[in-house]
Amino acid sequence: MNVSSVRVPGVNQPMCPSRLVLEHVTSRWGVLVLAALLERSYRFSELRRTVGGVSEKMLAQTLQTLERDGFVHRDAKPVIPPRVDYSLTPLGAEAAEQVWGLARWAERRLEAVESARETYDGARSQAAPGPVGQA
């Protein structure tokens, strides 16, 4: 795969298919769901509480996407009240470890990034004096 292999004339056209997989696992809730399931399996609303801040709709949608891609296994027990357990497949565990690795890298370099941001923002406020203006 090389960078030029994209194909996006108008809007969200296909582009390279692996890009889609990447977007699924790095999606806002995808990362958190994978990370949570890396530890153990969860039920739906249990997962919802654990992740925190995710709507039912988005959680369901995220789980379906991840299930369709073969990353999570959905175990729906035919009981009343319903009980559904979600867990990682081997492929999903791989995915989870990948994104978790990336997340840990981001965390390790967070200080460097924040430092860079301060430098950047500082340099910009020189050009456009703010409350500290030395006019």
Add this chain to the structure above:
Amino acid sequence: MNVSSVRVPGVNQPMCPSRLVLEHVTSRWGVLVLAALLERSYRFSELRRTVGGVSEKMLAQTLQTLERDGFVHRDAKPVIPPRVDYSLTPLGAEAAEQVWGLARWAERRLEAVESARETYDGARSQAAPGPVGQA
């Protein structure tokens, strides 16, 4: 960092800051820009052509975000017509290799994912008979 460290009551609240870094580097154009710059430095519209399908606005925005995070170096030469070269900082090279690694993983597992999707889609069409209905 653990999954519960998120904080998103209403909308796009802060959550864990490393999540932001992750979103920047895995963003739609962020990945492609980093990947492109991994090979060599580029000028603005050169990069625009290389990535393909990115609008001026989004490319500028992506580059600014990446520059602010300390991932890309912006070298604006004071000439007419303007010439601006973009390249990776050491930190940016690290980021690029990380996401590139993830992208390559996605590519390696693409077949497994697509196979999983077929299984998933196939199973669903059993429940809701389509054009192949065996009624």
Add this chain to the structure above:
DNA sequence: CAGGATCCGTAACGATACTG
């Protein structure tokens, strides 16, 4: 040529209500 400002359509997202 590099990019800022503006306008606008789309689609992602969140909240709520409802169903099995």
Add this chain to the structure above:
DNA sequence: CAGTATCGTTACGGATCCTG
């Protein structure tokens, strides 16, 4: 409990115009 359906909002992304 585990979702689906609907609706309103928002912000993301693209096209265009314009300036240094």
